[in-house]
Amino acid sequence: PQLLEEQERLIATLIEAHRKTYDASYSDFSQFRPPKRGDGSPECRNATNPFLMSLLNSDMDELPKASASGAEAAAGDELSMLPHLADLVSYSIQKVIGFAKMIPGFKELCTEDQISLLKASAIEIIILRSNESFTMEDNSWTCGSNEFKYQIGDVMQAGHKLELLEPLVKFQVNMKKLDLHEAEHVLLMAICLFSPDRPGVQDRCRVEEVQEHLTETLRAYIACRHPLSCKHMLYTKMVEKLTELRSLNEEHSKQYLQISQDAVNKEDLPPLLLEVFGNPTA
Ligand code: 6VH
Numbered sequence: 001p002q003l004l005e006e007q008e009r010l011i012a013t014l015i016e017a018h019r020k021t022y023d024a025s026y027s028d029f030s031q032f033r034p035p036k037r038g039d040g041s042p043e044c045r046n047a048t049n050p051f052l053m054s055l056l057n058s059d060m061d062e063l064p065k066a067s068a069s070g071a072e073a074a075a076g077d078e079l080s081m082l083p084h085l086a087d088l089v090s091y092s093i094q095k096v097i098g099f100a101k102m103i104p105g106f107k108e109l110c111t112e113d114q115i116s117l118l119k120a121s122a123i124e125i126i127i128l129r130s131n132e133s134f135t136m137e138d139n140s141w142t143c144g145s146n147e148f149k150y151q152i153g154d155v156m157q158a159g160h161k162l163e164l165l166e167p168l169v170k171f172q173v174n175m176k177k178l179d180l181h182e183a184e185h186v187l188l189m190a191i192c193l194f195s196p197d198r199p200g201v202q203d204r205c206r207v208e209e210v211q212e213h214l215t216e217t218l219r220a221y222i223a224c225r226h227p228l229s230c231k232h233m234l235y236t237k238m239v240e241k242l243t244e245l246r247s248l249n250e251e252h253s254k255q256y257l258q259i260s261q262d263a264v265n266k267e268d269l270p271p272l273l274l275e276v277f278g279n280p281t282a
Pocket of ligand 1: 085086087088090127133143158164165248249251253259277
């Protein structure tokens with residue numbers, strides 16, 4: 001198979017859409033609420049054991065009232081990275097929307113279907129696009145300075161559980177190993193967006209048509225542009241990534257629900273995030 005002129009144009013459009021919406025200098029990150037990292041200092045450990053701490057530090061032998069500041073301080077401190085990461089995710093959702101709008105076929109869908117596709121795929125596309133900042137050197141997402149270097153521990157401080165973050169990091173490592181071309185990377189994000197089986201999608205046929213056109217373009221691209229030695233099973237491996245993303249998405253929904261309920265400061269979650277991932281208090 002060879003790339004048709006139309007497929008070439010599609011790839012060029014997707015690459016341009018991605019470049020316009022992914023700023024690899026990460027210069028906007030300083031506008032997010034600042035990251036707060038528990039550094040293992042006494043104050044920090046304090047906050048995770050408020051009751052023990054207050055008993056050890058005073059002559060009282062009674063527990064402070066359960067609902068008193070201690071427990072809330074603990075929860076608040078455990079979620080010290082939430083404002084920053086919630087801002088990062090909210091910002092990224094805006095960029096994903098900008099990317100989607102430039103994909104041929106997206107704007108032609110009715111607004112309801114556009115919303116259903118974005119709501120369902122936002123976290124998956126964020127996970128995919130974040131591979132660009134992920135480095136296997138130290139398994140972190142490195143976005144410029146140390147301040148914007150995100151490690152598992154940082155994401156735990158936004159309320160995510162270690163057991164669920166391990167599959168996310170594994171996913172990132174395996175994605176890196178695929179060593180995708182930019183064309184393949186952007187096609188995968190577009191294919192992920194145009195999944196006809198997302199909840200609420202009305203015009204499944206239209207979505208499927210676009211997705212099939214994208215997958216056909218990906219197959220053709222791999223067949224004629226990817227070096228013979230590495231293209232073995234590449235398409236299959238990429239489709240497998242979409243399956244893994246579904247399960248990361250499901251886990252994220254559960255974790256998000258928990259976090260949004262635990263968050264003491266409801267302002268920690270920006271309105272766009274609440275709209276896309278759900279607002280349990282609404
Ligand atoms: C890219 F925790 O868009 C840009 F509250 O590449 C750069 F925030 O629950 C950097 F509420 O359940 C980048 F939903 C990095 F928002 C991406 C990273 C590093 C981009 C930090 C942690 C992230 C990760 C991708 C997904 C992950 C953002 C978290 C997603 C979230 C969340 C929130 C809420 C928050 C944590 C997770 C998870 C799984 C395991 C999927 C964003």
